[in-house]
Amino acid sequence: MELVVKSVTAESLKTATLVIAVGEGRKLGTVAQKIDDVSGGALTAVLKRGDLSGKAGQTLLLHSVPNLKAERVLLVGTGKDTELGDRPWRKLAAGVLNVLKGLGGSDAVLALEELTVKNRAAYGKARLLAETLLDGEYVFDQFxxxxxxxxxxxxxxxxxxxxxxxxxxxxxxxxxxxxxxMRFTRDLGNMPPNLCHPSYLAEEAKALGKANKNLKVEIHDEKKLKELGMGAFLAVAQGSEQPPRLIVMNYQGGKKSEKPFVLVGKGITFDTGGISIKPAAGMDEMKYDMCGAASVFGTLRAVLDLQLPINLVCILACAENMPSGNATRPGDIVSTMSGQTVEILNTDAEGRLVLCDALTYAERFKPQAVIDIATLTGACVVALGGHTSGLMGNNDALIEQLLSAGKLADDRAWQLPLFDEYQEQLDSPFADIANIGGPKGGSITAGCFLSRFAKQYDWAHLDIAGTAWLSGGKDKGATGRPVPLLTQYLLDRANA
Incomplete structure (x- = not known):
């Protein structure tokens, strides 16, 4: 769908559908009043009949309004608030789109510029509107x-x-x-795991590299992972017939001398839990365990479209976690690329094992900052539900930048602590660290685990277990988050 911007009067445009707002109590704003005047009071006459009171979410479609070039007029109720919040504004936009999609017209004009949204000027208000309209067009029906x-x-x-x-x-x-x-991210997240495996993601990266001259792509296979000493990463993959892949995509949009930002994505293309196998109910949704990697793909796609003047490295740790005679066992001890050893107490805590080696690998780029993104813990879903991503890190300025970006993008995160007391839960009598810290504070101890591999740079961790997909029933599917948050963060850095 094409979105265009024009600075003309609403009544002067020829269109299939003109969309205007009506406040609660049948209050006409400036645009609606002008349309009413031009049409000889047609809107007032309709509203007096009581067909629309102006409550938030109400719509009323009018045909053949006198003296207008528009074939239809869609009245949209905005409620009694003089300022809308982000959520009501998005709901209004989604409601309008749903009506428009059911009509026969090929175009529509939205005359909603006079509506105000709390704490948002013209740019922020228009971006939320445009994102909601464009994302609302998404359909995944290729199968x-x-x-x-x-x-x-x-x-x-x-x-x-x-x-x-x-x-x-x-x-x-x-x-x-x-x-x-977001569309790219959602497509990858919604792909079935028999097709979307680590090698498939590697081919997607290669295709992206071929299409963009300033993007260099490297694919590291099992042999290379062994050479790098990524024992934790390999331990996760060894139970599957699908070979693991470390995908590195290097975008050069800034000066060669500028240090890059690094995004690290968890790419577990299917997670059975391994030997610590998950319950059967809902296991089909574990194809979404690569949504961290998918969101990095989507963010890179946005950066490429915008050609942001920054340097960005995207590292995707991709594997499949399966039970087999060759799978990692609870009690196994593995060596990481950093040299630290890990006692694997639960093979279903595998995301942190692929990420820890990827975080060590990120050191070679001497980054400005590193952000890892992962559907890491069910504990984060318990803590924050499906609305807010969990955020942890070792640098207050970086944390604040991400929180701010989340607010601006309406893709929010919430900071969780990384106190030393939580670190002690990861103590192991046999290795340097255990891969789980017990049932209490699970999302935090997962962040604590990753923090031990991110001491050489400013680092943040986004747990998107609750925000990356909608669970259950016919509406389940990838959401495309946190692409808006990450893109906003990089937009802010490009403008800094």
Missing amino acids: KSTKAEPRALKKITLLTDKLNSADVERAVAHAKAIANG
Whole structure:
């Protein structure tokens, strides 16, 4: 779907559907009042009949309104608040899109520029609107024999005044890149695990490299992982017939002398739990255990679309965790690339094992900052639900930058502590560290584990176990998060 920005009056545009707002109590704003005047009071007459009161989420479709070039007018209730929050604003946009998708018109005009959103100027308001519209178009039906019906709606025009036109244009450009990144992430997350395995992700990376001259791609196989001393990474993969892959994508958009930012993604393409096998119910959703890697792919895609003037390295630790006669056992001790040894108490705590070696590998890039992204712990879902990502790290400034980016992108995170008391839960009598710290504070002890491999640089960890996908039923699927948060963080660094 095409999004365009124009600075013209609503009544002057020829369109299949013109969308305007009505406040609770049937209050007409500036745009609606002008349409009412031009149409000889048509809106007032309809509202007096009581068909729409203006409550948030209400819609009313009008046909053949007099003296307008628009074929239809869609009235949208905005509620009684003079300022909308981010969530009501997104709900309004999603509601409008759902109505428009059911109509026969090929285009629509949204005259909603006069609505205000708390703590957001023209850019922030328009970007949330545009992202919601574009992400709402997502369909994953490549494995269905009956495809989704093609929609008539091909273009939406966002109206704005000339003063804010440049900001809104920039917002739409950023939203398009983020939505494309989210779509890429969602596609990867929704792929079945018999097709989306580590080698498949490696081929996706190669294809991305071929399409972009300033992106260098390296794929490290089992032999290379052994040479690097990645014993923890290899331990996770050894129970599967699918070979592991360490994917390294190096984007050079800044000066050669500038240190890169590094994103590290957990890419467990299917997680049975290994010998510590998971319950059968819901195990199909464990194909989403590579959503950390998928979100790094999506963020890189957004950065490539925007050609941000930064250097960015993306490291994806990809493996499949399966039970077999060759699988890692609880009680095994493995050596990591850092030289530290790990006692594996639970083979279902495998994400931290592939990530710890990837975090050590990141040292060679002498990074400005390293952020790892992983569907790491069910404990984070218990703590924060499906709305907020868990955030930990060793640098207060980096943590604050990510929290701020999450607020701006409406893709929020919440900081959890990494106190020394939690570190003690990982003590092992046989190795340098155990891979789990018991049932208490599971998401925090997982972060503590990773912190021991990230001492050479500023580091943050995003636990997206609750935010990367929607669980259960016909609506289950990858969400595309935290691509908006990560892209905003990099946009902020590019503008710093």
